[in-house]
Amino acid sequence: MQLTLYTDYSLRVLMYLGLHADKKATISEIAGFYGISRNHLVKVVHDLASHGYINTHRGKGGGMFLARPAGEINIGEVVRHAEPNFHMVECFNPQATHCPIFAMCTLKGVLNNALSEFFTVLDKYTLEDLLKRSGGVALPQFMGVSIARER
Amino acid sequence: MQLTLYTDYSLRVLMYLGLHADKKATISEIAGFYGISRNHLVKVVHDLASHGYINTHRGKGGGMFLARPAGEINIGEVVRHAEPNFHMVECFNPQATHCPIFAMCTLKGVLNNALSEFFTVLDKYTLEDLLKRSGGVALPQFMGVSIARER
Numbered sequence: 001m002q003l004t005l006y007t008d009y010s011l012r013v014l015m016y017l018g019l020h021a022d023k024k025a026t027i028s029e030i031a032g033f034y035g036i037s038r039n040h041l042v043k044v045v046h047d048l049a050s051h052g053y054i055n056t057h058r059g060k061g062g063g064m065f066l067a068r069p070a071g072e073i074n075i076g077e078v079v080r081h082a083e084p085n086f087h088m089v090e091c092f093n094p095q096a097t098h099c100p101i102f103a104m105c106t107l108k109g110v111l112n113n114a115l116s117e118f119f120t121v122l123d124k125y126t127l128e129d130l131l132k133r134s135g136g137v138a139l140p141q142f143m144g145v146s147i148a149r150e151r
Numbered sequence: 152m153q154l155t156l157y158t159d160y161s162l163r164v165l166m167y168l169g170l171h172a173d174k175k176a177t178i179s180e181i182a183g184f185y186g187i188s189r190n191h192l193v194k195v196v197h198d199l200a201s202h203g204y205i206n207t208h209r210g211k212g213g214g215m216f217l218a219r220p221a222g223e224i225n226i227g228e229v230v231r232h233a234e235p236n237f238h239m240v241e242c243f244n245p246q247a248t249h250c251p252i253f254a255m256c257t258l259k260g261v262l263n264n265a266l267s268e269f270f271t272v273l274d275k276y277t278l279e280d281l282l283k284r285s286g287g288v289a290l291p292q293f294m295g296v297s298i299a300r301e302r
Contacts, residue, residue, distance in 0.1 A: 001266075011240070012250075016252075034250065085153070088153060088154050090156070110226065110276050114268075118268060121268050130257055
């Protein structure tokens, strides 16, 4: 289970801009900073602008900057915008072949509940929190819990 | 954000076996039931057996069946076993290029918290719950919440 690279890069662009709020930044500058492809960032930046997270100015002296204070950019919303879908399993997709146990199986509901809790956490954080709270967030060993149980 | 097709099929095999607990089932039978490729199920079934979820008997009259009561198969554990990784973003992967803001960024911690809550929900359910609770699980509109907020 992963977020797409697209979402990863969307968050990184916002974090870079949050860390450099005193100036405009260019795509090349951000790509160089993270050591990632400039081409990958072009659509990311376009979509962040179209969703109102950043403003971009073209031409000499142009660049991008946050369109709102970092404290008003919700991480859950950014992830919802950036991910292409949340089809946890095939039956989440209305275009998918109809599963013969769809009517009696409650897996979709269970996974929807789990996703809802996932977003309940993300919705608590803003871009400002991500940049300010270094060391302030616990790292639960959710995989470790499983391993301990199995032994 | 999706679970892999491999996890989807792992859950479907277990659900099929839970629904047909009175007999042994074959890979071809399960593949035919769901309308999916038999080849895709071979490794799924092998791994379910190696994790102790199912027993398989070869030869004439052979087949597979649940190795434990459905009430003792935890959905969170099945998902942890089946997913290749939970690298939500690049910095979850120890082999990935080191992100220059890793030390001060708390995105990893926030996503770990969110994943932990995701599994807290899944860990509450067993295979038996999935098969018995038809209609009993609420379907929170987690995407709808976001849309409502944005308007």
